[in-house]
Amino acid sequence: MNGIKSDFTRAHLDVRRLKGGIASVHPIQGDELRAVRYVAEPPGHLSLLANARVAAASKRAGLPYANPHMLRHTCGHLLADAGHDTRRLQLWLGHADIKHTAHYGELSAKPFKD
Numbered sequence: 001m002n003g004i005k006s007d008f009t010r011a012h013l014d015v016r017r018l019k020g021g022i023a024s025v026h027p028i029q030g031d032e033l034r035a036v037r038y039v040a041e042p043p044g045h046l047s048l049l050a051n052a053r054v055a056a057a058s059k060r061a062g063l064p065y066a067n068p069h070m071l072r073h074t075c076g077h078l079l080a081d082a083g084h085d086t087r088r089l090q091l092w093l094g095h096a097d098i099k100h101t102a103h104y105g106e107l108s109a110k111p112f113k114d
Contacts, residue, residue: 008037021094039068080104 005014011033013026028036039050051067058066072093079089090101 008033015094017094020096022091022096024091024094026092076101076104 007014011027011029013028013036014023015026016023039053054066054068054071058064076089076093079092080086086098086101086105089104090098093101095101
């Protein structure tokens, strides 16, 4: 990602991406909004400091190492597993090429639940 700017007054993230990805705006609220406020440094900007803070939070919670990109993948897999439309998921994740998004659906456990 090229840069993420948070707007806490409107509760959204403005995401600018590298590698030809699609820029997007993501609404955030509740626990997610509080978490982004915690990792934003300086206020309004997410940075490499977010990696350290997410890693420290996962350690305090007794979880394996985690970083923001891992959380992004987790979110993509959960949305695909919940049956969300691949095209909408592509836009939300900012993938310029749908084949990158299709990966999330291919690994979904949903087809095996019936």
